[in-house]
Amino acid sequence: MFDAVPVGVSVTSGRDHRLIYLNPAYRAIVGERRCGRPMREVFADLRHERYFALLDQVYATGEAVRVEETPLRLSGRDERLCGWPPPSAGSSSPAPTGSGTPGRRGRSSAAGAG
Structure with missing residues (x-):
């Protein structure tokens, strides 16, 4: 359904x-990532714990959050600005709980740094 978006x-x-x-x-x-694994494993190279904290918050409260133009830094990749409006999901819901809409930014001086 989202392949052509x-x-x-x-x-x-x-x-x-x-x-x-x-x-x-x-x-x-973000490059190829392995589905079926927790986000913290799949994005172990993510250089900003805030993203995981926001996922936890949405899951725990069921309240949507909005992130606008936050840098997304992954090892070995260009830095990008990320806008993130995940849908609301209750903590007891097995339904999918997240979505992201990153956009390209320029090369970061930190990109590729260990």
Whole structure:
């Protein structure tokens, strides 16, 4: 359903935010990632714990959050600005709990740094 959408879309499920789906636009931004694993494992190279804290918050409260133009830093990749409006999901819901819409930014001086 989201394969042809021109923005990055990811879908997670459960308390550990298990990655269920990445559309091609999202893969172009973050590279190939293994679905079926928790986000903290899949994005172990993410240089900002805030993203995981926001996933936890949405899951625990069921209240949507909005992030606008926050840098997304992954090891070995260009820095990008991320806008993130995940849908609301209750903590007892097994439904997917997240989506992302990152957009390209320039090369970061920190990109690729260990």
